[in-house]
Amino acid sequence: xxxxxxxxxxxxxxxxxxxxxxxxxxxxxxxxxxxxxxxxxxxxxxxxxxxxxxxxxxxxxxxxxxxxxxxxxxxxxxxxxxxxxxxxxxxxxxxxxxxxxxxxxxxxxxxx
Amino acid sequence: xxxxxxxxxxxxxxxxxxxxxxxxxxxxxxxxxxxxxxxxxxxxxxxxxxxxxxxxxxxxxxxxxxxxxxxxxxxxxxxxxxxxxxxxxxxxxxxxxxxxxxxxxxxxxxxxxx
Numbered sequence: 001x002x003x004x005x006x007x008x009x010x011x012x013x014x015x016x017x018x019x020x021x022x023x024x025x026x027x028x029x030x031x032x033x034x035x036x037x038x039x040x041x042x043x044x045x046x047x048x049x050x051x052x053x054x055x056x057x058x059x060x061x062x063x064x065x066x067x068x069x070x071x072x073x074x075x076x077x078x079x080x081x082x083x084x085x086x087x088x089x090x091x092x093x094x095x096x097x098x099x100x101x102x103x104x105x106x107x108x109x110x111x112x
Numbered sequence: 113x114x115x116x117x118x119x120x121x122x123x124x125x126x127x128x129x130x131x132x133x134x135x136x137x138x139x140x141x142x143x144x145x146x147x148x149x150x151x152x153x154x155x156x157x158x159x160x161x162x163x164x165x166x167x168x169x170x171x172x173x174x175x176x177x178x179x180x181x182x183x184x185x186x187x188x189x190x191x192x193x194x195x196x197x198x199x200x201x202x203x204x205x206x207x208x209x210x211x212x213x214x215x216x217x218x219x220x221x222x223x224x225x226x
Contacts, residue, residue: 004154032213043116043202043217044155089154097210099145099168102154 003027004092006103015112019077023090023103026071030092034100035064035075038087047088048075080110114139116205116218124224125193133188133221135203141216143167143209144186146178149200149220161186162209190223198225 005024013019023033031052036044050057050064050073057064063076077084087107091100117136125131137144143162147155157170161180175191184205190197200222204215 006154009152034213036217041219043204043219045217046215049213091154093212096213098212099157099160099170100155100212100215102156104152104154 001026002103003030003101004090004103006088006090006106008106009104010107010109012109012111013080015082015110016079019075019080019084019108019110021075021077021088021090021106021108023073023075024071025073025092027092027094027101028071029094030101031094032092032096033064033066033073034091035062036089036091036102037084038089038105044089077108080108082110082112084108085110116203116216118201118203118218118221120221121219122222122224124226126226127193127195129193129225130189130191131193131223133190133201133203133223135186135188135205135218137184137186137205138216141205141207142184143206143211144180144184145204145206145212145215146186146188147202147204148172149202150196151199155202158188160209167209193225195225198223 034049035047038044087105090103145160146158149155159169200220204217206215
């Protein structure tokens with residue numbers, strides 16, 4: 001049973017437009033949510049996070065929105081750049097001292 | 113500051129063999145977690161080592177075992193390899209056993225079991 005679901009395996013967006021990556025979760029105990037970006041031949045790198053007490057967190061071009069009632073979060077990238085092309089993983093845990101549960105990832109391609 | 117490194121980069125083994133993967137933590141980090149990322153899946157937590165002791169384990173059988181050394185480098189050992197063990201194995205280091213949300217990942221070791 002997948003507790004963190006990324007239902008879109010891939011997404012293609014034109015440079016300069018908005019990229020929206022979605023993530024759904026089933027475990028209502030999840031309290032903290034993170035997005036990681038992964039380039040080929042590199043490990044995942046932390047991008048942005050949000051705790052359940054917030055519904056939005058922004059860092060430069062990246063914004064994460066959390067809808068707890070829908071158990072849904074999304075990552076917005078504006079404007080998208082070719083260097084953003086990577087696999088994006090959504091991850092969650094009930095607390096910082098418990099292992100992360102990852103989704104399967106969404107491959108974002110930003111076309112120049 | 114040195115990042116997380118892993119060796120080897122790639123490895124090919126046959127079913128039934130044993131394999132050892134290695135990880136060097138980021139400078140100053142005392143905790144290492146190992147993850148398995150199968151093709152088309154997200155990373156799945158195997159276990160964590162903190163101060164040379166296993167400090168949490170995911171849903172993996174005992175043939176997956178680990179070690180952490182006094183310099184905080186770590187090994188992942190897998191015995192009796194199965195075809196389904198083919199995956200990218202990632203290690204992640206952090207400072208403190210409760211720091212899953214501040215982990216730094218290495219580039220991974222790609223294991224192929226034939």
